Amino acid sequence: MSLACLFPGQGAQSPGFLHRLPEHEIVRATLDEASATLGIDVLALDSAEALQSTVAVQIGLVVAGVAHARALAQAGLTPQFSAGLSVGAYPAAVCCGALAFPDALRMVKRRAELMESAWPSGYGLTAVSGLSETQVETLANAQDGGERVYVANVNAPRQIVVAGADAALETFATRARAAGARKTQRLAVSVPSHCELLTDATEQLVAWSRDIPFRSPEGVYVDNRGGRPLYDGDAIRADLATNMRHTVRWFDALTVMIESGATVLVEAPPGQVLTDIAREHYPDIAALSAATLPLDRLAVTLRRRLGVD
Known part of the structure; x- marks a missing residue:
């Protein structure tokens, strides 16, 4: 039996999500470390007003993910x-020992600042349910006039996210529903992530992160861009620095973990989307959302599922 830790991306956040983390000494220490590293009170980042900022959201998700992973590790639950997903790759890299937490915080802050300054308003993401990647790509390529939309995430075979300008996303959503999509939903993301619109921002982050130390992971780190295991620190650096430019192939990453032996999945707070995807497509695999269970009960449940004392 093997454990996989999954870390959600932007859109999972909601007001108060950092305040809802478990009351635990490791969680408090992680919050304090983040505040000291960034020179701010990170608990101020999860108000409804603060969450209008891409910078606040992305930092908060990294803090929540690392706090969760550290609490599980203290309980003897270290993932294999x-x-x-997207910014969730940063706490994943910390979780497997490839990147130090303070460096992850500084790097993700710079990432979010570059994304926000590249497209400060008028852009975002829309989720499309019920169409395949090929169908979505065909619709995107056929969109006439104005700005185009791009395939940003392949979260599941028929759960695709597109990126682009507000007007283009609205037009695309109408056309997608006419083509048979069950649902289209604008996400709580205010930048056009995972497409060529962030090429310049990516190049700047690659240069900025060149001197950040990365190490080989303990266990298996699975990347966003190719949905494949990475075993080298420099390869993980490249994944983190460039993933905002490239389509996230989450379903490939999920499939690789399961085919490689992951039998129990736990999603870090505040997410449940990755848990729902796993349950729908791999019902024989145990998938749990940490945001829905108290920490002590989560640990007991994970041990039972893993068959460990």
Whole structure:
């Protein structure tokens, strides 16, 4: 039996999500370390007003993910697999020992600042349910006039996220529903993530992160861009620095972990989307959302599922 820790991306946040983390000494220490590293009170980042900022959201998700992973590790639950969707790749890299937490915080802060400054308003993401990647790509390529949309995430075979300008996303959503999509939903993300619109921002982050120390992971780190295991620190650096530019192939990453032996999945707070995807497509695999269970009960449940004392 093997444990995989999954870390959600932007859109999972909601007001107060950092305040809802478990009352635990490791969680408090992680919050204090983050505040000291960044020179701010990180608990101020999860108000409804603060969450209008991409910077606040992305930092908060990294803090929540690392706090969760550290609490599980203290309970003797260290994952064999680590993977995160988009910005979730940062706490995944910390979780497997490839990147120090303070460096992850500084790097993700710079990432979010570059994303926000590249497209400060008028852009975002829309989720499309019920169409395949090929169908979505065909619709995107056929969109006439104005700005185009791009395939940003392949979360599941028929759960695709597209990126682009507000007007283009609205037009695309109408066309997608006419083409048979069950649902289209604008996400709580205010930048056009995972497409060529962030090429310049990616190049700047690659240069900025060149001197950040990375190490080989303990266990298996699965990347966003190719949905494959990475075993080298420099390869993980490249994944983190460039994933905002490339389509996230989350379903490939999930499939690789399961095919490689992951039998129990736990999603870090505040997410449940990755848990729901796993339950729908791999019902024989145990998938749990940490956001829905008290920490002590989660630990007991994970041990039972893993068959450990």
